[in-house]
Amino acid sequence: MKIVMLGAPGAGKGTQAKMIAEKYTIPHISTGDIFRANIKEGTPLGLEAKSYMDQGKLVPDELTVKILLDRVAKDDCRNGYVLDGFPRTIPQANVLKEALEKQNDKIDYAINVDVPDENIVRRMSGRRACVTCGATYHIEHVPPKKEGICDKCGSELILRDDDKPETVLNRLKIYHDQTQPLIDFYSNEGILKEVDGTIDVKDVFENITKILG
Ligand code: ADP
Numbered sequence: 001m002k003i004v005m006l007g008a009p010g011a012g013k014g015t016q017a018k019m020i021a022e023k024y025t026i027p028h029i030s031t032g033d034i035f036r037a038n039i040k041e042g043t044p045l046g047l048e049a050k051s052y053m054d055q056g057k058l059v060p061d062e063l064t065v066k067i068l069l070d071r072v073a074k075d076d077c078r079n080g081y082v083l084d085g086f087p088r089t090i091p092q093a094n095v096l097k098e099a100l101e102k103q104n105d106k107i108d109y110a111i112n113v114d115v116p117d118e119n120i121v122r123r124m125s126g127r128r129a130c131v132t133c134g135a136t137y138h139i140e141h142v143p144p145k146k147e148g149i150c151d152k153c154g155s156e157l158i159l160r161d162d163d164k165p166e167t168v169l170n171r172l173k174i175y176h177d178q179t180q181p182l183i184d185f186y187s188n189e190g191i192l193k194e195v196d197g198t199i200d201v202k203d204v205f206e207n208i209t210k211i212l213g
């Protein structure tokens with residue numbers, strides 16, 4: 001099963017993608033996580049990606065597409081995957097489609113997690129991410145057991161630099177300009193599924209499992 005998660009930054013794509021990956025035993029692939037891991041390791045890719053991410057801009061398609069295609073070519077992707085944060089532009093969606101078509105393959109579901117802009121800034125300023133394992137929490141809605149500490153690995157939780165309100169507004173604008181058109185793209189492909197992302201995390205997930213079976 002190959003799934004694309006759509007939605008604004010902070011809509012809950014990562015939260016749901018991790019749960020999908022666990023239930024259906026497929027890898028969760030987040031281009032944002034791949035970039036952040038490279039930034040942490042200080043690789044040339046990380047350095048380049050950081051200059052865009054810090055401003056809330058998209059990393060250029062050439063760079064992002066290569067990373068994603070290399071990742072989905074790995075062995076663990078044979079039975080499918082859930083993509084979180086990719087594609088983010090129409091050219092990225094076309095490259096993915098063409099790469100899959102060459103293997104007589106396709107994306108099965110594009111799930112749009114719908115959350116209005118008014119909720120997004122609050123979601124993002126309350127998001128806390130683990131510096132080590134990438135787990136995400138929310139100070140009000142999904143709090144860790146111990147404040148500031150990851151339940152899963154015990155590392156420190158931080159507010160991402162790009163989750164500061166001024167950067168979030170920029171990311172939202174870019175989302176509407178460049179990423180939202182993917183809703184029509186996947187609707188035209190006949191695989192778009194919409195879920196309300198404003199309800200409780202476990203209720204969003206229940207609605208997704210009804211779609212995926
Ligand atoms: P995305 O991957 O779309 O950027 P995340 O999954 O990281 O978004 O979620 C953004 C923030 O909102 C996180 O702090 C997360 O814990 C919180 N969150 C996710 N889903 C919900 C929900 N249904 N209700 C309330 N908060 C949520």
Ligand code: AMP
Pocket residue numbers: 009030031032033035052053056057058059060061064084085086087088089092162171
């Ligand atoms: P995310 O973790 O999905 O919120 O992504 C964080 C940041 O990484 C984004 O704001 C972009 O700067 C960059 N990024 C992640 N995925 C992509 C993508 N598919 N295309 C371009 N930039 C991306």
